[in-house]
Structures are given as C-alpha cells and as structure tokens.
Amino acid sequence: MPSPKRYTQRGQGQVGQELEQTRKAVQSLAGAVQTAWGSIEGLNADAALDEIVGVLDRELKDEDGFLLRPMNCPHHIHIYKAVPRSYRDLPVRLAEFGTVYRYEQSGELAGLLRVRGFTQDDAHIFCTPEQLPQEIAGTVQLSLEILQVLQLSDCRIRLGLRDPDSDKYSGDPELWTLAEQQLRDVVRGLELDCSEEIGEAAFYGPKIDFIVRDCIGREWQLGTVQVDYTLPERFDLTYVGADNKPHRPIMIHRAPFGSIERLMAVLIEHYAGEFPLWLAPVQVGLVTVSEKSADYAGQVHARLLEAGLRAELDLSSEKIGPKKHRMRARKIPYILVVGEQEAADGSVNVNPRDGQTPGSVSLDTFVRACQDEIAAKASSEPGRGSSR
Ligand SMILES: [Zn+2]
Secondary structure, three states: OOOHHHHHHHOHHHHHHHHHHHHHHHHHHHHHHHHHHOOOOOOOOOOOHHHHHHHHHHHHHHOOOOOOOOOOHHHHHHHHHOOOOEHHHOOEEEEEEEEEEOOOOHHHOEOOOEOOEEEEEEEEEEEOOOOHHHHHHHHHHHHHHHHHHOOOOOEEEEEEEOOOOOOOOOOOHHHHHHHHHHHHHHHHHOOOOOEEEEOOOEOOEOEEEEEEEOOOOOEEEEEEEEEEOHHHHHOOOOEEOOOOOEEOOEEEEEEOOOEHHHHHHHHHHHOOOOOOOOOOOOOEEEEEOOHHHHHHHHHHHHHHHHOOOOEEEEOOOOOHHHHHHHHHHOOOOEEEEEOHHHHHHOEEEEEEOOOOOOEEEEHHHHHHHHHHHHHOOOOOOOOOOOOO
16 A cells, blocks of 8 residues: 555645546446446446446445445456457456455354355356367366365255246346256266256356255355356457457356355364364464473474474463363364473474374474375364374
8 A cells, every 4th residue: 555655755636636547447347337237226227327327426435435346257357358359368267366245134144154245266267159168167177176175075066047937037048048058068078966956047147056065964055157148248248259250258157165254164064173184274283391391392393384384382381281181172183292302302292183192203204294194185084083
C-alpha cells in the first residue's frame, strides 16, 4: 500500500484521476456482472445499464468503494476478455484461491461447513470444442487425485443435470444436452461410477460433483467440474479460429477442494484430529527431561526446522509427564524426549502418536524417516489412532 507520503509526492490530482479510472472500471465490470448474473438488491435483472451503474455507484459510496463478490467467474471472464485471443492461445487456464461472500441465512450457518465468507480453489478454463473432452477429463482426474491423497475414500460422484421443467436455467437447450452428454462421456471413459441427478446442475451448465460423506454420515459437496456454454455467450467471449473467423470458447469451472473452510471441517472430523504427518499443523513436539538438556534441545529444534519440519519446543521447567501429556492431547504425530543421554550421543527418544514403544534413534535417522514419510504422504486409515 502506498504510504501517505507517496500520495503527496505524486500529487492529489493524479491519484484522484487513477481512483476515478478504477471506479469506472469497477462500475463497468459490476454492470456486466449484473447483466449476466441477475439480481442485486434494488435492481432488476433487465434494468438499464444507467440504472445499474447508479445503484452500484451508491453502494460503492456507502461501502467505501468496495463491493463483496459472490463468485470469481466474472473476474476471470474479464481477464480472458482483456486481450484478443487466438485458437493458438487456448486453452487459457486461470486459477486463484478466491475469497467470496454469500449472505447465507443465519440458521443455515454451521461451523466451518457453511460460512458467509469462504475461499475457493477456483479455476476457469476457456477452450475450443475439440479441447473440451480432454480438459474435462484432466479436471476430473485432478479432483480424484486430491481426494485420494486426502484419503477421502467415502466419496460418490454425481452428474448434475438440468431439470427441463424448471425456468432457473439459462442458455440454449441443445447446448445443454450436448454439455450433459460430454460430461457423461468423460465419466464413462474414465470408468467411474456416477449417479445422474436431475435438477442438480448449475444455472449455466451441467456439472460433476464429488460428494464426500463425513464420519456421522452427512454428505458434503467438495470438488466440482462444470461445463458452461452459457456465460461465454452472455459475456460475448470470442477467439479467432484457424479460419480467421471469430468463434465462441467453452468454459469449464472447476474447484477440486470446493471451499477450503469446508474441506478443513471435513478433514478435522475425518481424521478425528489425528492428521497424517504431512498434514499435521505441528509435526514434531520436543520436550526436555530437565534444564540440563536445554542447549541440546535447542540444537535439535533448529535442525528440525532447517529440515523443513514444523516442530515445537517446550523448555518449561515442568515435569516431563505433563509436558508430554499436553502434546499428546494435541495429537502431534511424534513427541521427542531429550535428556542428558540423548545429548551425549546425538540421539532423540521418539514417542509416536500411535502408541508404538518409544525408542532412541540418531537425530539424522529421525529427520530422514520423517522426510520419507512426508514425501510418500503416508498414513494408515484415518481416525484409528495411527500415524504411519
Ligand atoms: Zn466459475
């Protein structure tokens, strides 16, 4: 952020001009969002652009020049639109961890599972019709890989289709049928089990959702892959084809984690707080038998941090029992105890979370074993009191 001094140096007039330009850019973007997405309080979807800008202008003034965004899609669309695109540029893949805000009813809010501000690992892929099957397959495989690494194996795949009797969907019915068939083909090509559910599509296109069941049987939608012919149409997106003529790209919306907050909530329950080593917020806890080994403990701590491990050192003068107990309660995967013996031979006494008998190994051996375990993302079945 520029300091007040810099503002003075650059002159108020110039800053004012820049702000005015930014405001105009936001206004035109917000107007386009409104045109494509429908209602903002006080506005009709078919309101004239002047009216839209007027309402947003008032909101911008009231809110100190900021508006909360409910989705990332229109922003990525405007990045795509910012320069002319050729078929040679495609696919254009834009990704961000984008925080969005939705005014959920207070009765629907639940811990981290449903919140009003959350962050999506959101991406939009703009591609040609020929590229579409491969791009969909790539995003589905990415989503599956993530679920596999996180060991969220109790997961089902849902193909969300349009309800032909509902008027909440926009776009050409023929393109809808085509998009639905393309998603179906990819799922079949990958030999995945999937249920087709009418009425579960996004308003702009059909989607594949990855639905995870938590430890008490509740289902949560995490990842999603959506094919969209509608927004490219409404935002008038184009690329120049090999025939030198303008063509319409197709958009894929994808978010393998869905919401980071919801993912965290599901993971905490899933592992019952016992995260595998690679995922644990604190990987190694370090406690001293007495003050005599404080220097050596400091060296061990430094070595662990240097090796990239998230390690915490408890140098307090309490007895070893309560110190270890506190770390165990936090479900830290490994607790290392160091006393005079360990200091003398350069070792650590390893107490694994899974209850295996503690044993002494050299510090280097321990560090290497941790690095291997992290690299392999190794873990036994979650929530069963084991870390290996
Ligand atoms: Zn999107």
